[in-house]
Amino acid sequence: MWYPGHVQKAKRQIKENIKKIDAVIIVLDARAPVATVSFELDIFKSKRKLFVLNKSDLSDEGYNEIWKSEISKTFPVFLHSKHTKRAELVDFVSRNVPPDSRVCVVGVPNVGKSTIINKIVGRHKVQTGAQPGITRGVQWVKIENFTLMDSPGILYAEIFVKEISAKLLLVGCLPFEQVPDDIYELAYEIYREASGDVAALHEKLEEFGRKRGLLRKGGVVDFERSKQLFFKELSEGRFGRFTYDREPELFWKVVERSHNI
Ligand code: GDP
Structure with a gap:
């Protein structure tokens, strides 16, 4: 893709x-x-x-x-x-x-x-x-x-379902600059579920961007930069240890789909 x-x-x-x-x-x-x-x-x-x-x-x-x-x-x-x-x-x-x-x-x-x-x-x-x-x-x-x-x-x-892109993004296997917004949003929901973080995405990026001084003229947070840096650091494990794939049956479905093992 x-x-x-x-x-x-x-x-x-x-x-x-x-x-x-x-x-x-x-x-x-x-x-x-x-x-x-x-x-x-x-x-x-x-x-x-x-x-x-x-x-x-x-x-x-x-x-x-x-x-x-x-x-x-x-x-x-x-x-x-x-x-x-x-x-x-x-x-x-x-x-x-x-x-x-x-x-x-x-x-x-x-x-x-x-x-x-x-x-x-x-x-x-x-x-x-x-x-x-x-x-x-x-x-x-x-x-x-x-x-x-x-x-x-x-x-x-x-990438036959969006969840795959979202999880690849979460673990740093996709180029952060090229990922569309809906995948970022889905990735954030998956992260929230795994981590128990309650903040909404917009709130999170506002807080993170401000903390890191990722501001534009007039002191508003640069959401694009904040989003990319937040997800980069998340993928590097800076906010904790999480497992996003939790269903072993899905693994075998994917492996057996086209794969003669
Ligand atoms: P490749 O593109 O598949 O060859 O991946 P690399 O070997 O270049 O690794 C990508 C990034 O993941 C690098 O920043 C590595 O330092 C990091 N990395 C690789 N293995 C581990 C690991 O077991 N633990 C952690 N924390 N980082 C790792």
Whole structure:
């Protein structure tokens, strides 16, 4: 919906690389496992699938356990956070792929794919090679009993209901400037339900904007800037830990819709 050009390119790149891959690590946001799994898993048919529930330091602890046990009924799943040690993550992958597997990390934008790759590889930056003049194929890095593709596979969500966009917005997986107002409004309602915050959206942005000095001439709050900064900080966990997807049945509906697992 928001990325037509990129979607085509991403799909093409993944298709080109898919033949070389034995297993995929699908990174989801632990706050919104349904919204962040809403893409065509079909392209990974016949590949081994491992799930990482990422940013679990920003999601509700009770729901982390619920989601972990739910997804583990069918797939290997790992709760990852910024506190997770490299050895635990590497061990999870090693234990769950056949020896000598070629593995890649996939997920929607901003879900934490590069963070996961960097932790597994044990360095700080994925080199992108995006500068003009640098052409570079995919690199493979040998890790214990598997080999990791060092560039992430970017997947774009299929937004078939507005709730998916709203939840992607809440977890920072959509570009804040391009999201229409009705999605912001829906996202705020979902946040209110998860957090128990009673303030109405307008009231919230007025208060937040004033506190941050996001004012226009005449001292009125700049609502556009206030809205974008509020949602950015919310997605970074600055106002607490919340889980927005709370229905495991929906996860399986989305996964089974087009996906032969
Ligand atoms: P990518 O676009 O999927 O490759 O996502 P990145 O790896 O670039 O991560 C996006 C943002 O999420 C960055 O600001 C990371 O620092 C942050 N991030 C990634 N993993 C975690 C995590 O487990 N916890 C928290 N709090 N932030 C994370």
